[in-house]
Amino acid sequence: MHDLxxxxxxxxxxxxEPRVKSPWPQPRSSNPMLALVTSSATDSRGVTRVTVRAARTGTVTVTxxxxxxxxxxxxxxxxxxPVQ
Known part of the structure; x- marks a missing residue:
């Protein structure tokens, strides 16, 4: 697990990075109200790029x-x- x-x-x-046996599965947010997966794409080399937007305060996992x-x-x- 990686924390941020x-x-x-x-x-x-x-x-x-590419996986040897199969591509990465689609990511899933434990609470889309807190963090939403906005895009996920795998290129021809197998590298997967995912964008997650943190929307509200709290703790959420993306798996x-x-x-x-x-x-x-x-x-x-x-x-x-606080907003200044």
Whole structure:
């Protein structure tokens, strides 16, 4: 699991190296209200690029693969900052 703390409104770009046996499964957000997967594409070399937008404060996970045995997990802690 990889942890990342970002501000609300931040866009996170994830680049995943090619997998030997099969392509990366589609990513899934545990709560699309907090973080939404806005795009996912795999190029001809097998590199997968995913964009996730942190929308609201809280903690959310984005997983690739099944919940019980994910291939990759990104945990986002979305922090609130006062508006100036």
């Amino acid at each position: 703390c970002v501000r609300s409104g931040t866009t996170v770009n994830v680049v995943l 690739w693969g099944s919940q019980s045995a994910p291939l990759f997990t990104l945990r986002l802690s979305v922090a609130a900052y």
